Amino acid sequence: MGTGWILGAGSRWAGALLVTLTVLRTHLAHCTEPPEHFLFQAKGECLYTNGTGRVRYLQRYIWDRQQIVHFDSELGVHVADTELGRPSAEHWNKDPAILAQQRGEVDRFCRHNYGVFEPFTIDRSVQPKVKVSPTTSGSGPHSHLLVCSVTGFYPSGIEIKWLKNGQEQTAGVVSTELLQNGDWTFQILVMLEMSPRRGDVYTCQVEHISLRGPLSVNWEAQSDAARSKMLTGVGGFVLGLIFLVPGLLIYLKNKKGRPIPQPAGLLS
Template sequence: MGPGRSLGAGSRWAGALLVTLTVLRTRLAHCTEPEGRFVLQYKGECQYINGTERVRFLLRYSYNQQQTSHFDSELGLWVADSELDRIDVEHWNKDPAGLAQTRGEVDRFCRHNYGVAAPFTSDRRVQPKVKVSPTKSGSQPHAHLLVCSVTGFYPGSIQIKWLKNGQEQTAGVVSTELLQNGDWTFQILVMLEMSPRHGDVYACQVQHVSLPEPLTVRWEAQSDAARSKMLTGVGGFVLGLIFLAPGLAIYLRNKKGRPLPQPAGLLS
C-alpha cells in the first residue's frame, strides 16, 4: 500500500446495466461451418458529474467482447466502432423516432434512477468501527501481524494508514478488497507485518467522510518480561482465590454450629 489506502469512487459515479445474449449456432445438414458460441452484449451506462448537473448516457454494443458501436448522449448520435455495425449505425442515425427515443434515455433512465437512489446514497454517512488486534504470522516464526479491522462504514471511499511511533509505515502493509456487507455498508482489513520491541506504539489511522477528524486506534508492544509478570500476578490471584474459598466455607460452617452465649442473669 502507498501513502494511504484510498478506496471507492470519486466525484464521478457510473451505473451500468448489462444484458448478455448468447446465441448458439448449430450445425445444419450440408453446413461446413463448425459449431460455436457467440456473445452479443449491450450495456447502458450513466455517468453523473456533480449530482445531476451534468449527466452522460452511453449505450455500447459488443460482439464477442469487441465493441462494435455505441451511442453517446453528448454527441446525440450513434458511432460505428467496427465495420460490423457501420450499416446499422447509418440506419439508426437516419431514424428520427428511434434516435429521439435513445436521446431521451439520459432523462428517462439516468436522471430517473439517480432520483430513486439518491436518498440512499448522496447524503448517507455511517461512521466506521475500528479494531486493532495482533496475531502470529504464518510465514515467519518471529514476525507478528497487526490487523486493523474497519467495518460498517458508508460510503466506500476510505483511507487507512499504519503508524509506528508516529511515523507512517508503507512496507509490509497488505489489505483485503473492499467488501460489501449487503446493508449499504462496507468493511476492509488492513494488516501490518511487524517485529515489535518493548515500548513501540503502533496506530491504525482511518480517514472517512463521516468522521470530523481522523480516527486513531493504538496498540503498544509489551516485553516478554512484562507479559510474564502480568501472567504471574493473575495466576497468583487465582490461586489465592482457590485456597481462600475452602477456608472461608469451613469458618462459616463452624460458626453456624457453635451455641450462642446466654446472658448471665438467666443462669441462676
Template sequence: MPPPSGSALLSVPPRPCPPAGLPWGRGGSGCPAPGLGYEPGGRRGVPGPSPFPPPPPAGRFVYQVNSDCHFTNGTERVRFLERYIYNRQQFLHFDSELGLFQADTELGRPSAEGWNKDPALLAQKRAAADRFCRHNYGVEKPFTIDRRVQPEVTVFPMKSGSQPHSHLLVCSVTGFYPGGIEIKWLKNGQEQTAGVVSTELLQDGDWTFQILVMLEMSPQRGDVYTCQVEHVSLRDPLSVHWEAQSDSARSKMLTGVGGFVLGLIFLAPLGLPDLSGHPGQPALVIH
C-alpha cells in the same frame, strides 16, 4: 422501425421434418427415415424408431439494450450512451457526444445506417442526456452520490509465520460507504510504511465495503500501535489503539481473538501479498 429497449429472450424453434413422401435430406436431421426403421422383430422396411439422435432443444439467444449515463463534476458534463448487445457481444451503440449510431460489428451496420436516416429517432436519443440522465441524477443523488456510512474499526493481533518473534496487527475496517478510504498504521505516533499489507476492497452486497490492513511487527512492552482511518463520512480521522503487553498477557489475548480470526478464512482464496513489505511504501489509499 425504431430500436427496441430492454432485454429480450428469443427462441428459435427446431426445423420441422418434411411431410411424408418428400426427400428428407442427409442423416443427422433427427427426422425418421420412412421405410428404413426396424421393429423389435427386425423386419426391414417397416417404420420404426429412428436410428438418429433426437433433435436438440430450441436455441436460446439473449438480446440486450443497456442505457448508461456518465457524469463529470456533477452535471457539468453529461454523456448518454446506449449499447446494443447480442449474446454478450456489443454490435451497435449510440453516443450522445457524437449524436449518431455507430456499428461495432457487421451485424450492427444495417441498423446504424437505417436509424441514422431517421431524424425523429436521432432527436429523441440526443435529448436523452437531459431528459433521462440529468433528470435521474437529481432524483437519485441523495441515495447514491450523497450517501455516507461511517466505518467500524477493530484492531486485533495474530501470529505471523514469516519470522520467529513477529506478529501481525490486523485493522478490520467494515461497513463504510463510499469505497474510497485511507488507512495508516502508526507506532508510537510515527507512521509505519514497511510491513504493511492489505486485502482487496470487498463489497458486502448491501452498499457497504470492508477491508483488512495488516502490520507485521515485533512489539516491545509499552509500544502503542494505532490504526488511523480517514473517510469522507468522518469529520476527523478515526483512530483505534493497541498497546503491547507482556508475553503472557499477549498470549492470552491471542487465544481470545482466535474465534474472531476464524472469520478471516473466507478471505483465503483471495491470497495475501508478501508480508515483508517495502521501505517507503505510502499509506494505503483506495478510491
C-alpha cells in the same frame, strides 16, 4: 427510453444498468433472418463527473453477449462495433428523429434521474467501525500481525494507514480486497507485520467521507516486564484464594459445632 432509474452515481464515474430487453424472432435493420433462439439486449448507461457537471450517455446494443453497436452522447452518433451492427448504425444515423431522441437522453434521462435519486444514493454515507487486534505471524519467531478491521461503511472510497509511534508504515502492509455486504455497505482488512518493542504504539488511521476527521485506533505493545507483573499478580491472587477458602470452611464448621452459651440467671 425516457424512463428508468440509476443504481449509483457520484463525483467519480458511475455506471447504471437501466434496460435489458429479450427479443425472440425479430431482426435488426437490414439484417437477415436470425436463428430460432437468440438474445438481443439494449442497455442504457449514465456516467457522471462532479455531479451533473459532466454527463455522458451510452446506449449499448448487444447480440448474444457481444456488443454490435452503441450510441455515445459525446460523439452524438451511433457507432458500429461489429459488421453485424454496421447496417443498423448507418440506418439510425440517417434518421433525424432517432438521433434527436438519443441526443436528448442526457438531459431527459440522465440528469433527471440524478436529481430524483440523489437523496437516496449520492448523499448517503455510513461511518466505518474500526477494530485493531493482534495475531501471531508464522514468518518469524518474533513477528506478529496487527489486523485493522474496517466494516460497515458507505460509500466505498476509504483511506487506511498504519502508523508506528506517529510515523506512517508502508513496508509489511497487506490489504484484502474491498468486500461488499448485503446491506449496501463495505468492509476491508488491512494488516501490518510488526516486531513490537516495549513502548511502541501502533495506530490504524481511517479517513472516510462520513467522518469529520481521521479516525484513529491505537494498540500499544505490552512489555515483558508488564506481562510478568500481571502474571505475578494473578498468581498471588489465585494462591490467596487457595489458602483462604479452606480456612474459611474450617472457621464456619467450628462455629457451627460450638455450644450456645446460656444466661447466668438460668443456671441457678
